[in-house]
Amino acid sequence: MEKISIVIPCYNEEECIKIYYEKMEEIVAKLPTEFEYIFVNDGSSDKTLALMKELASINPNVRYVSFSRNFGKEAAIYAGLKEATGDYVGLMDVDLQDPPALLLDMYKGIKEEGYDCVASRRVTRKGEPAIRSFFARLFYKIINKISDANITDGARDFRLMTRPMADAIISLAEKDRFSKGIFGWVGFDIKWLEYENVDRVAGKSKWSFRKLTKYALGGIEDFSSVPLKINLFLAILCFISTLGLGVWMIVYAILGIYIPLLLSISCVISLFSMLIFLGMSVMSAYIKKIYKESNGRPIYIVKEKK
Numbered sequence: 001m002e003k004i005s006i007v008i009p010c011y012n013e014e015e016c017i018k019i020y021y022e023k024m025e026e027i028v029a030k031l032p033t034e035f036e037y038i039f040v041n042d043g044s045s046d047k048t049l050a051l052m053k054e055l056a057s058i059n060p061n062v063r064y065v066s067f068s069r070n071f072g073k074e075a076a077i078y079a080g081l082k083e084a085t086g087d088y089v090g091l092m093d094v095d096l097q098d099p100p101a102l103l104l105d106m107y108k109g110i111k112e113e114g115y116d117c118v119a120s121r122r123v124t125r126k127g128e129p130a131i132r133s134f135f136a137r138l139f140y141k142i143i144n145k146i147s148d149a150n151i152t153d154g155a156r157d158f159r160l161m162t163r164p165m166a167d168a169i170i171s172l173a174e175k176d177r178f179s180k181g182i183f184g185w186v187g188f189d190i191k192w193l194e195y196e197n198v199d200r201v202a203g204k205s206k207w208s209f210r211k212l213t214k215y216a217l218g219g220i221e222d223f224s225s226v227p228l229k230i231n232l233f234l235a236i237l238c239f240i241s242t243l244g245l246g247v248w249m250i251v252y253a254i255l256g257i258y259i260p261l262l263l264s265i266s267c268v269i270s271l272f273s274m275l276i277f278l279g280m281s282v283m284s285a286y287i288k289k290i291y292k293e294s295n296g297r298p299i300y301i302v303k304e305k306k
């Protein structure tokens with residue numbers, strides 16, 4: 001019989017795990033396949049791991065992987081995909097913002113309609129802070145314009161995919177991962193299921209605005225070389241600015257208007273310094289990524305698993 005594996009990254013989710021499991025068991029009973037839970041404990045400091053062990057003790061289809069510390073959701077997704085043994089592999093958040101009932105439609109989309117992957121996207125952001133929604137939409141517009149990744153606005157990690165697609169994603173062993181971009185980059189036929197935004201069933205989101213911003217910038221760095229081209233733009237801007245300042249000073253000199261030399265020099269130095277530091281910061285971000293990929297450190301370290 002075919003098997004579905006669902007990867008569930010968790011970080012301090014003790015309030016959600018049991019509720020999630022109970023809801024999922026209702027859906028699993030309706031699936032004509034075997035089912036496997038792959039919980040990934042991303043260095044939680046609460047009772048998350050203990051609850052995973054409890055579920056594993058009463059259900060042989062529950063497995064878990066526990067990291068030695070917090071390595072981030074991207075590492076948890078990658079670890080879970082590598083551990084999954086199913087013919088179909090899915091990803092899902094434990095907070096139930098991903099409606100479990102959609103899993104039935106996802107399976108149908110693959111089996112009956114021939115898609116390689118059925119994924120989910122939110123069509124509303126009800127309940128989300130306005131500033132966060134604005135920047136999220138802006139991010140999707142920017143990254144799709146400047147990169148070769150095809151990322152759907154409102155796309156969630158919640159999806160079900162065939163084993164070949166899962167293996168393709170696993171084969172990309174880059175250390176600084178951006179899964180939303182990888183899902184689109186590997187190709188395959190994807191069907192999108194739309195749904196209204198759902199609030200967390202319990203607890204609070206672990207994604208602060210700062211973390212989301214860092215995640216978005218990392219995605220742009222991973223899938224676009226456009227920021228590196230900023231240096232060329234800055235060089236052109238410096239040339240035009242210098243030419244303009246030169247013309248301005250010549251005109252003023254011809255008209256007999258006094259120009260404080262110190263002021264002119266200060267303006268030129270300030271402009272060039274700003275542009276140089278901006279260019280260096282962009283290059284530093286890419287150099288940091290090269291360092292991460294070449295230093296030989298693993299994406300995560302497993303402390304224990306079942």
